[in-house]
Amino acid sequence: MRDFSYLRANSIDAARQAAALPGAMLLAGGTTLIDLAKCGVTEPETVVDITHLNGLDGITVDDRGATIGALARMSSVADHADIKSRFPAVSEALWQAASAQLRNMATIGGNLMQRTRCPYFRDPANFPACNKRTPGSGCSAIGGVTRGHAVLGTSEACIATYPGDLATALVAFDATVHLGDRQVAADDFFLLPGTTPDREHAIEPGEMITAISIPASAAAGRSTYLKVRDRQSYEFAAASAAVGIEFEADGRTIRDLRVALGGVATKPWRARAVEEALKGKVLEADTVKQASLLAIEAAVDHGANHYKIELAPRVIARAILKVGETA
Amino acid sequence: MTVHELRTRHDDSKRGDASDGAIFAEAVGGRLSRVDGPAKITGAAKYAVEQQLEGLSHAVLVESTIAAGRVRSIDTAAAKAAPGVLLVLTPDNAVRLNSATDWLGTPPPDAPYCPLARDITFSGQHVAAVVAETFEQAVAAAALVKVAYDETPAIVDLDDPKAGDGIPIDAMTKEWGDAQAAFAAAPVRICAAYNTPREYQTPMEPHGLIAHWQGDRLTVWEPSQWLDGMARTYAEWFGVPFENVRLVSPYIGGGFGSKAFAYGYGAVAAMAAKMLGRPVKLAVTRPQTFTAYGGRAATRQTVALGADAEGRIQSIVHRGVNETSVDGMWVEPLGSVTSIMYATPNFSSRQNVVRVNTVVPGALRAPGENPSAFGIECAIDELAYEVGIDPLEIRLRNYAEQDPEVKKPWSTRQLREAYAAGAEAFGWSRRTAEPRSMRDGNQLIGWGVAAGTYPVRRAYGEAMVRILADGSVEVESSSIDMGQGTYTILAQTAAEVMGVPAENVVVKLGDSRYARAGVTGGSRLAGVMTGAVHKAATGALDQLVGLAISDPNSPFHALQANTLVVANGRLASPRGDGPEVSIAELLGSVGRSQIEAMGDTTPANWTAEDRYKNNTTIAMALSHTEGDYSRHSWCAHFIEVRVDEDFGTVRVSRVVSALDSGRLYNPKLAESQWKGGIIMGIGQALLEEGIVDRRHGRIINNNLADYLIATNADIPDIEVISVGIPDLHSSVLGGKGVGELGIVGVAPAIANAVFHATGKRVRDLPITLEKLI
Numbered sequence A: 001m002r003d004f005s006y007l008r009a010n011s012i013d014a015a016r017q018a019a020a021l022p023g024a025m026l027l028a029g030g031t032t033l034i035d036l037a038k039c040g041v042t043e044p045e046t047v048v049d050i051t052h053l054n055g056l057d058g059i060t061v062d063d064r065g066a067t068i069g070a071l072a073r074m075s076s077v078a079d080h081a082d083i084k085s086r087f088p089a090v091s092e093a094l095w096q097a098a099s100a101q102l103r104n105m106a107t108i109g110g111n112l113m114q115r116t117r118c119p120y121f122r123d124p125a126n127f128p129a130c131n132k133r134t135p136g137s138g139c140s141a142i143g144g145v146t147r148g149h150a151v152l153g154t155s156e157a158c159i160a161t162y163p164g165d166l167a168t169a170l171v172a173f174d175a176t177v178h179l180g181d182r183q184v185a186a187d188d189f190f191l192l193p194g195t196t197p198d199r200e201h202a203i204e205p206g207e208m209i210t211a212i213s214i215p216a217s218a219a220a221g222r223s224t225y226l227k228v229r230d231r232q233s234y235e236f237a238a239a240s241a242a243v244g245i246e247f248e249a250d251g252r253t254i255r256d257l258r259v260a261l262g263g264v265a266t267k268p269w270r271a272r273a274v275e276e277a278l279k280g281k282v283l284e285a286d287t288v289k290q291a292s293l294l295a296i297e298a299a300v301d302h303g304a305n306h307y308k309i310e311l312a313p314r315v316i317a318r319a320i321l322k323v324g325e326t327a
Numbered sequence B: 001m002t003v004h005e006l007r008t009r010h011d012d013s014k015r016g017d018a019s020d021g022a023i024f025a026e027a028v029g030g031r032l033s034r035v036d037g038p039a040k041i042t043g044a045a046k047y048a049v050e051q052q053l054e055g056l057s058h059a060v061l062v063e064s065t066i067a068a069g070r071v072r073s074i075d076t077a078a079a080k081a082a083p084g085v086l087l088v089l090t091p092d093n094a095v096r097l098n099s100a101t102d103w104l105g106t107p108p109p110d111a112p113y114c115p116l117a118r119d120i121t122f123s124g125q126h127v128a129a130v131v132a133e134t135f136e137q138a139v140a141a142a143a144l145v146k147v148a149y150d151e152t153p154a155i156v157d158l159d160d161p162k163a164g165d166g167i168p169i170d171a172m173t174k175e176w177g178d179a180q181a182a183f184a185a186a187p188v189r190i191c192a193a194y195n196t197p198r199e200y201q202t203p204m205e206p207h208g209l210i211a212h213w214q215g216d217r218l219t220v221w222e223p224s225q226w227l228d229g230m231a232r233t234y235a236e237w238f239g240v241p242f243e244n245v246r247l248v249s250p251y252i253g254g255g256f257g258s259k260a261f262a263y264g265y266g267a268v269a270a271m272a273a274k275m276l277g278r279p280v281k282l283a284v285t286r287p288q289t290f291t292a293y294g295g296r297a298a299t300r301q302t303v304a305l306g307a308d309a310e311g312r313i314q315s316i317v318h319r320g321v322n323e324t325s326v327d328g329m330w331v332e333p334l335g336s337v338t339s340i341m342y343a344t345p346n347f348s349s350r351q352n353v354v355r356v357n358t359v360v361p362g363a364l365r366a367p368g369e370n371p372s373a374f375g376i377e378c379a380i381d382e383l384a385y386e387v388g389i390d391p392l393e394i395r396l397r398n399y400a401e402q403d404p405e406v407k408k409p410w411s412t413r414q415l416r417e418a419y420a421a422g423a424e425a426f427g428w429s430r431r432t433a434e435p436r437s438m439r440d441g442n443q444l445i446g447w448g449v450a451a452g453t454y455p456v457r458r459a460y461g462e463a464m465v466r467i468l469a470d471g472s473v474e475v476e477s478s479s480i481d482m483g484q485g486t487y488t489i490l491a492q493t494a495a496e497v498m499g500v501p502a503e504n505v506v507v508k509l510g511d512s513r514y515a516r517a518g519v520t521g522g523s524r525l526a527g528v529m530t531g532a533v534h535k536a537a538t539g540a541l542d543q544l545v546g547l548a549i550s551d552p553n554s555p556f557h558a559l560q561a562n563t564l565v566v567a568n569g570r571l572a573s574p575r576g577d578g579p580e581v582s583i584a585e586l587l588g589s590v591g592r593s594q595i596e597a598m599g600d601t602t603p604a605n606w607t608a609e610d611r612y613k614n615n616t617t618i619a620m621a622l623s624h625t626e627g628d629y630s631r632h633s634w635c636a637h638f639i640e641v642r643v644d645e646d647f648g649t650v651r652v653s654r655v656v657s658a659l660d661s662g663r664l665y666n667p668k669l670a671e672s673q674w675k676g677g678i679i680m681g682i683g684q685a686l687l688e689e690g691i692v693d694r695r696h697g698r699i700i701n702n703n704l705a706d707y708l709i710a711t712n713a714d715i716p717d718i719e720v721i722s723v724g725i726p727d728l729h730s731s732v733l734g735g736k737g738v739g740e741l742g743i744v745g746v747a748p749a750i751a752n753a754v755f756h757a758t759g760k761r762v763r764d765l766p767i768t769l770e771k772l773i
């Protein structure tokens, strides 16, 4: 960790101006930033502390949807009564993420911006080759230990998994990321690695996440987040699914379905093919299992992560059946 | 908070409790809560590297980024010029140190020792160090040290084609009968290979030290499982008398075998402190806890069992391999449980050790017994299925009535009782034998059993007991408490002997100025130290009583010794018809400020050198099979798992373990140790694995987010049942080992349960989801 200057922002504008300076980085909960600074991955010249900004930690929920300030803590959002009742998948994604200590520190804005857990990315001293860290340097993961790496959305340049849970739920329910005046659909906010894996988010220097909003929907109201992993808590997903369902009046025929996958792709992964295949169908185990396979049609493994291709559709199917069956 | 407020109620005694009915929590056998608990909970307990010293400077290590080769050059210019830097240490400017005697007592080679390497034998080896005014400055400057290497191909692990068969370790060979022929002739045979990966101790408190020289005297604050052993190493490295080195280690945040030795980073810090004439702190980072010293070696075993049609074992053929480093030797005794768990007329076990480019492996809770049990306890389960009998029944059918290896009777072996008590509490009789025959929705349920054992490692001990003017009692020993409860049980021991309440006993540990002590490892400390304190306290009491009846100013002057009782800190005649005074009053009237007694259990003919060896090496320890008996702790684990049939995830949902550790000095602490071992075993079975990048020979999950140990959510309620009885062949007060026993047998019980749930035998730990999906 090298020396940096510390700047406490007292307005959003000041924060953005400061963040536009070369080498400047915003500091929210610090659970990603400090961690990566210790690993030698990020070396900010200026740290712009935004935690003292007023009015950015609100959570409001009404019939139109939810708006969550960028500085709201993961734990506050997870515990919010209206989030729990109207967006259960969002609450569940949050409380299954990280640990209680981290959730109390970490903010929603910082959460969206968390970086991959690719071990090669996190160890520059031993693995100088990483296109995400140093464009054009190569990828140390390919040919190495790939158990946690992505099977969807990969490129020759990078196969790193997007690790976050919350964003998976946000993408499923068409959330919007607010960058002050500019707004970006959550699905578009996260970028595929392609040939530029160093560019992860549709955010420009000097921009800052101010809030996220999630439109209300029947599917969001009847939703779940299913996270599968070897360890029961405090582990990133081997595969996860955010799923919401709305039935026709008969209570069996699927009118609306939302499916997004986590832990298996280079960005939060909306599985639209699964949604389309099941809309209009009666909820039934075999149909759901068949349709879930569509999520991994384009999947490519790198050896040790092959199990994710088996696992992902099973997680989707279980999640759909779970929300579908609990009346 | 005082000790009193924290003391728990006397819990309802557990079934088969061997606490021999102590009425007061204070006495040996009582359930006294940890006396160091409040200090730890409130943060008042100061750990070694938290000491504040005038002029403290900070050292940070530079580690090799290749696994094999040679350092071509080190460019230190930029680091030296960085702000706050006091010293950049490389092999070129390192002080010449001597090699030191090892823990077995092997005399050192007559060659210098340098903790910074030129020849690289593993990734993460110390190659340089930077010392600066602040930790941050040292970290920043360490990143500026440029090391150029000439890399050579590394042997990354046991599976490396270059690894070969390794070196046969003849001392591990055990043979009786004709195992090969008997196996070939057996009507029922199974043979399978069982593997365990590199596993790490991951103590909550990472390693580190503060080294401080005053002239030719060195003080080292360092978490330690063996103050005197480590003090000897430092003394020999720096060529100063043993007495000149003081190790201080008041509290230890977990060791699990990893804090018994002085390691290279200790030499680096002490060297830097000497060169700078300032105290130096070196805090090992969490990633460095994977390479600054070794975890459990990766192991491979094949176990072949030949049996008759009823499942009676005719032959066991066992072959084991463990990895060691290129330049160090670590033998993980893989045949240790294999040779004693079951009666067999024919037996053969051999072991090789393979050199790979890793840090030399080390001790991790139950080294040897742990992986050994994984092999034999899975194999016997496989045999049960092959024969078609219950896994518990096959264990009883092959019950070893005496030690099959040395052919001596057991001192005590309550394993049959453990099977019975565990099976009863678990409800084993309701188990349906067929794999995949028990389920709950998507969850396949499996019940597994496995046994465990750990030898009673015995040694001689010394302790100092003082009675102070205020009537309180002080116990001093350079042994340590790393959470297992030494402070507490030694207070109980002294309290019982001296007839004073435990809160009037102050136990002082963790300073090598106190009465010397051997290693806290191999589950021996409680047995050794309760014996020594018992002796010393008895000596102090004798002196007290002697004074009371001989000193003309004593109210008991001229009474007979056997007419005095000391209870509750007071002296009185048994019938209560004479005077009654407190210990403090007596000392006051006879004009004594204190009574002091050293006590030991060492042989009378020992020389000072023998005692030194006893406390600084394990050369003087007693074998568990010495004399007429074979001495071991025993246990049986009954475990239920739930395996998600779609996801392959395994969750442990129930554990009942019955354990025989002989007499328990404090059942509450013993239960806690057993449970800790079981919890660690659950992590070992399902989660723990040091993952090696095979191109670079480097552990890549070297942090606690990626190296998974069990969390609370992974642990169900654990029921432990004590089935031990006092074993006076094993220790002065009748206890056997506690700390390591609990982990032994947990992984095979889980693997056996997973087989029962799924029909799949997973013989490679950990049992992660992709192995079952």
Ligand SMILES: Cc1cc2nc3c(=O)[nH]c(=O)nc-3n(C[C@H](O)[C@H](O)[C@H](O)COP(=O)(O)OP(=O)(O)OC[C@H]3O[C@@H](n4cnc5c(N)ncnc54)[C@H](O)[C@@H]3O)c2cc1C
Residues within 6 Å of the ligand: A025, A026, A027, A028, A029, A030, A031, A032, A033, A034, A035, A070, A074, A096, A097, A098, A099, A102, A105, A106, A107, A108, A109, A110, A111, A112, A113, A114, A163, A164, A165, A166, A207, A208, A209, A210, A234, A235, A236, A237, B705
């Ligand atoms: C051990 C561990 C385990 C974890 N496990 C999980 C898990 O299971 N699931 C999961 O989802 N997450 C997990 N996390 C990630 C955790 O959720 C994130 O670290 C956290 O949400 C980040 O929030 P923060 O406020 O601390 O961000 P910070 O560390 O303060 O910031 C993170 C990044 O976002 C930028 N930033 C912060 N705020 C803004 C803003 N308003 N606008 C623009 N940029 C901003 C910062 O400059 C920085 O680059 C884990 C983290 C750790 C350390």
Ligand code: SF4
Residues within 6 Å of the ligand: A116, A118, A119, A120, A121, A129, A130, A131, A132, A133, A138, A139, A140, A141, A142, A157, A158, A159, A160, A197
């Ligand atoms: S997968 Fe991506 S993040 Fe990981 S080493 Fe390759 S380029 Fe870097």
